[in-house]
Amino acid sequence: MKTIEDLQLENELQELHLVTKYWISNLEFHKSELNFFQKLSLRYVGADKEKMKTLKTLVQRTAVLKEKITETEDALAAHLKVIEPLMVNPQENITILFLNRHLDMEQEVSDLFAHYKIVRQEVLDFADQSIAARCFEQNMNINPS
Structure with missing residues (x-):
């Protein structure tokens, strides 16, 4: 018979599983x-x-980021691969090491x-500046003053 604690554990494991899959997808x-x-x-370098x-x-x-x-x-x-068997058999020992590893992974993914986001913004800024410069050059070639 499953107790409330068993169901809570199953829910927690499912949440860890979904969060990990979400991280991989992102x-x-x-x-x-x-x-x-x-x-x-x-x-746009030229x-x-x-x-x-x-x-x-x-x-x-x-x-490096990739x-x-x-x-x-x-x-x-x-x-x-560690989480999935625990979802099937939540009675296996879940150690503090497992939970700490998940928290470490969470921090690593967050970082x-x-x-x-920083690299993305740098690349977008570079592309934006390069596109603007290229458009300016093209306009100067079309309308020499």
């Missing part, structure tokens, strides 16, 4: 968006050496999302 989206940002940035230097830095930062996302996705997948 990380996958962020990784694909970083690929798009890299392509967008490369498109021959400006300063822009090339900035772009090189941004490409390196996005590459690598970290992949590592975190792998760690989350391993974490899911990664924050880092992603």
Whole structure:
């Protein structure tokens, strides 16, 4: 017979499972968006050496971030493999180490999302400046004064 505590534990495990899957989904989206940002940035650089230097830095930062996302996705997948059997048999021992690991993963994902937002904004700012400069150059070529 299942007790209230058993049901609460099952609910908690389901929540941990869903949260972990949500993190993986978001990380996958962020990784694909970083690929798009890299392509967008490369498109608007032109021959400006300063822009090339900035772009090189941004490409390196996005590459490092994508690598970290992949590592975190792998760690989350391993974490899911621990959670899933517990959902089937919640009577197994759930240790404080497991809960601490989940909290560590939560912090890691949170930090990664924050880092992603910073890099994303830098890439968008770079693309915005590059597009504006390119439009200005095109207007100057059309309307030489």
